[in-house]
Amino acid sequence: MRVPARVFADEVLLAAIARDRSLVQLQNVATLPGIVEAALGMPDMHQGYGFPVGGVAATDATDGVVSPGGVGYDINCGVRLLALPLAAAELGGRVEALVHEISRAIPAGAGKEGGLRPGAAAFDRLLAFGPRVLVDELGIGTEDDLERTESRGCLDGADPAAVSERARTRGARQVGTIGSGNHFIELQRVDRIIDAAAAACFGLAQGQATVLIHSGSRGLGHQVCTDYVHTMLAVAPRYAIVLPDLELACAPLGSSEGRAYLAAMAAAANLAWANRQAMTHLIRRSVERVLGAEAAAGTRQVYDVAHNIAKLERHGGRLVCVHRKGATRAFAGDSVEIPPAYRGVGQPVFIPGSMGTSSYVLAAEPGAMERSFGSTCHGAGRALSRTAARRRIGGAELRRQLAAQGIVVRCPSNSGLAEEAPFAYKDVDRLVAVVERAGLARRVARLRPLGVVKG
Amino acid sequence: MSTHTFAEHVGEVEIVLEAESETDLLREALAAFCELLGACGDGEPASHAVELLPGTPAELLWGWLDELMYLAEVEDFVPERATVIDFAQGGLRAIVRGVHGHPRHLVKAVTLHDLAAAVEGGTWHGRVVLDV
Numbered sequence: 187m188r189v190p191a192r193v194f195a196d197e198v199l200l201a202a203i204a205r206d207r208s209l210v211q212l213q214n215v216a217t218l219p220g221i222v223e224a225a226l227g228m229p230d231m232h233q234g235y236g237f238p239v240g241g242v243a244a245t246d247a248t249d250g251v252v253s254p255g256g257v258g259y260d261i262n263c264g265v266r267l268l269a270l271p272l273a274a275a276e277l278g279g280r281v282e283a284l285v286h287e288i289s290r291a292i293p294a295g296a297g298k299e300g301g302l303r304p305g306a307a308a309f310d311r312l313l314a315f316g317p318r319v320l321v322d323e324l325g326i327g328t329e330d331d332l333e334r335t336e337s338r339g340c341l342d343g344a345d346p347a348a349v350s351e352r353a354r355t356r357g358a359r360q361v362g363t364i365g366s367g368n369h370f371i372e373l374q375r376v377d378r379i380i381d382a383a384a385a386a387c388f389g390l391a392q393g394q395a396t397v398l399i400h401s402g403s404r405g406l407g408h409q410v411c412t413d414y415v416h417t418m419l420a421v422a423p424r425y426a427i428v429l430p431d432l433e434l435a436c437a438p439l440g441s442s443e444g445r446a447y448l449a450a451m452a453a454a455a456n457l458a459w460a461n462r463q464a465m466t467h468l469i470r471r472s473v474e475r476v477l478g479a480e481a482a483a484g485t486r487q488v489y490d491v492a493h494n495i496a497k498l499e500r501h502g503g504r505l506v507c508v509h510r511k512g513a514t515r516a517f518a519g520d521s522v523e524i525p526p527a528y529r530g531v532g533q534p535v536f537i538p539g540s541m542g543t544s545s546y547v548l549a550a551e552p553g554a555m556e557r558s559f560g561s562t563c564h565g566a567g568r569a570l571s572r573t574a575a576r577r578r579i580g581g582a583e584l585r586r587q588l589a590a591q592g593i594v595v596r597c598p599s600n601s602g603l604a605e606e607a608p609f610a611y612k613d614v615d616r617l618v619a620v621v622e623r624a625g626l627a628r629r630v631a632r633l634r635p636l637g638v639v640k641g
Numbered sequence: 642m643s644t645h646t647f648a649e650h651v652g653e654v655e656i657v658l659e660a661e662s663e664t665d666l667l668r669e670a671l672a673a674f675c676e677l678l679g680a681c682g683d684g685e686p687a688s689h690a691v692e693l694l695p696g697t698p699a700e701l702l703w704g705w706l707d708e709l710m711y712l713a714e715v716e717d718f719v720p721e722r723a724t725v726i727d728f729a730q731g732g733l734r735a736i737v738r739g740v741h742g743h744p745r746h747l748v749k750a751v752t753l754h755d756l757a758a759a760v761e762g763g764t765w766h767g768r769v770v771l772d773v
Contacts, residue, residue: 235653235754235770259750259772355715366747367773405714408750408772412707415753432753572654572773573647599745601679 187216193227194558194624198616202569203231208238214430215243219438220250222506226558228513229620230567230612234258236433239512242561245439247498247505251427252444253436254418254451256509258494259411261451262458263369263402264336265491265514265536265564267547268466269388270395270473271484274375274636277395280476282594285373285637287472288397289596292371292465293363294641301362302464309358313349316340316456317463326467333525335490336515339459341497345449349406350413353450357406357457362464364401366641368568368606371465372398372538373594374545377634384549384630387531388488396633397485398545399465400538402494403458410454414447439507448496455495462490488547489525489534491515493564501559508559516550516562516627535627538565539614541595541606541640542588545633546618553625562626566611575610576601594637606640645673654747655755658767663698664726666758666765667705671720671737674709677747677771678719684741687718695731698758702767705733707751710771712737713744747773 191212195203203209208231215237216225222244231240236255245251277284292301304312311319316339320326332338364371376394379385390396403410418435421443422428427436437443466487474482496509517523518532528534532549539545543566554560570578579587581600584607588595597603621627643665648655656673660666689712693704712718720739727734750772758767 235752235772259752352711356711359715365749366745367749405749412750419753432756599679602745602747 187213188218189216189221190224191216191227192224193231194620194626195227195229196616196620199229199612199620202612203227206233208233211236211238211431212241214434215241215256217430218243218245218251218253218434218436219427220245222246222504226561228561228563229617230512230563230565232567234511236431237509237511240563240567241511242509242513242559244501244506244508244559247439247507250439250507251436252439252447252496252507253434253509254411254414254447255433255435256511257411257451257496258511259408260402260494261407261410262455262492263494264458264462265493265538266399266462266466267488267534267536268397268469269390269486269488270397271481272395272477273393274395275393281373281636284472284476285594285596285639287476288371288469289639291468291472292639294366294598294639301468303359304361309354310346312361312460313346313453313457314344316459320460320463327463331463331466331487334487335459336492339456339463339490341452341455343449344452344456346453348446348450349410349453353406353409353413356409357404360404361461362468363404363461364465364639364641365404366602369401369641371469371639372545372635373637374398374633374635376631377544378632380629380631381549384531387528388534388547388630389486390488390547390631397469398536398538398633399462401462401465403454404461406457407454410450414450417443418447451496455492458492459490491534491536499560501555506559508561510561512564513561514564515560516554517560518550518552518555535562537563537614537618537621540566540608540611541635541638542591542593542608543611543614546614546629547631547633548618548621548627549630550627551625554627557624558626562621563617566614566617568610569612570610572605575607576604578609579604579607593635595640596638597640603640643669645669653752654771654773656769656771660765663728663765666767667702667726668723670702670706670767670769671709671723674706674748675720678713679745686738687741688736688738689716689718691733691735691737693733699756701733702758702769703751703753703756706769706771709737710748710751717741717744719744749773
């Protein structure tokens with residue numbers, strides 16, 4: 187190990203972390219060339235490929251490496267929160283209708299074709315420039331949406347030419363789709379305001395209706411990761427890189443392979459932001475159909491964060507490549523990266539729980555900049571395998587239980603639904619408490635589900 | 642006799658394979674992949690050729706499942722069986738028959754995590770982790 191491995195957790199979470207190989211994986215991360223300070227594990231850390239999920243590592247921009255495994259297969263998997271201009275109580279009996287309309291408007295399930303079918307040239311522009319293309323060319327979205335998206339929805343240096351044809355073929359039909367697994371769209375209500383001033387700044391009020399989108403770059407992002415893991419494995423001997431784990435494949439940031447990966451990763455990240463922007467548009471249309479034009483026009487984006495990404499950032503006066511795999515950026519204070527309206531309060535952070543449990547809105551704290559390269563955890567994290575979850579409950583029974591809680595569910599697969607049962611995930615309340623105690627972010631509001639659309 | 646089981650994992654799916662030959666190992670991997678897709682093939686019969694460059698048995702196992710994943714996602718192809726599997730010059734040529742359908746496509750990537758395929762004591766063993 188070149189640096190220590192450091193985990194943010196309480197005793198209960200650490201005991202859960204210790205049950206899989208994530209600590210060993212974090213130790214392996216600490217061997218990466220050019221890694222600085224420490225390999226970090228967030229409270230929701232669990233075993234991944236190479237990097238653990240919930241892992242953060244920064245490598246020196248001059249002599250460090252970049253690792254696709256430190257970003258993850260689903261490049262820019264992330265979360266976007268929308269706020270509707272009405273209270274959840276005003277939805278009345280229209281909750282099911284709205285959830286149903288969203289499920290009709292937005293294809294769920296991996297491999298499904300999406301609502302947008304860009305031609306080749308337009309697809310390249312999405313890769314290069316992200317949702318800006320949708321706003322400028324199709325009127326899908328607003329400047330305010332872009333303002334309230336991490337990096338304004340576009341990473342510089344994206345190069346569509348660095349994305350393979352196989353990746354393009356996988357991604358071309360999927361713009362505006364949720365994807366499967368733990369991806370979802372959730373209709374919620376603001377159940378509790380904890381930090382009134384921050385909530386007011388974010389435009390959130392007690393009882394307000396919100397929509398949370400969790401999705402990423404779909405097949406294109408997965409293929410980019412696959413392509414470059416193999417590319418970097420092939421050239422590892424050239425750079426005298428010895429890997430404790432094949433999925434830690436990496437290359438020097440300044441190498442042709444490292445630069446190509448960053449360019450392709452940026453393209454995939456831009457596509458993911460475009461994907462969430464397209465879904466935002468489809469959600470607004472759904473709101474219009476069910477609640478009317480005024481409600482749709484007033485559906486405002488709170489923020490959009492990535493949780494699988496690598497970014498060049500300056501920390502402690504040093505330019506580093508921060509890998510966040512299943513970890514969210516959390517920039518506090520007056521960072522110019524934060525929308526002007528949020529400076530002084532801190533960047534919004536979203537930590538989804540699971541179906542049937544709470545999600546949280548937080549605001550980044552200065553402790554994140556001091557201790558975790560401006561990062562915090564991204565979600566509840568799985569506690570049970572998919573098989574174990576299916577053994578414990580069937581999809582039909584889970585639907586009944588959620589319905590009894592007043593939660594509307596749209597999911598095409600009963601087995602897929604069972605795999606995402608609430609008990610399959612860690613305790614989000616405990617996770618958020620640890621995040622707050624560690625000084626990484628503070629709670630702003632708690633959100634409770636009213637309905638969920640799953641892939 | 643060939644078998645496949647799904648090992649317990651949080652977050653991903655691990656397939657553990659046993660077979661009497663490398664050919665059967667790949668057939669068993671196909672069967673495991675089909676099981677993950679679920680019953681979703683109700684369209685026209687179809688077949689696809691799969692060709693892989695020379696590689697180790699583990700690399701061929703990876704490439705085999707990677708191609709099945711790609712065909713399911715891009716072509717809506719639900720594989721049912723491999724009618725030809727030929728390890729020509731260290732690579733692989735195969736014909737996979739199935740149907741077009743609506744595969745429940747849980748598999749997003751075939752990882753290199755713990756990837757293995759080798760013969761031991763006359764039995765082929767394989768292991769592959771799929772990102773879902």
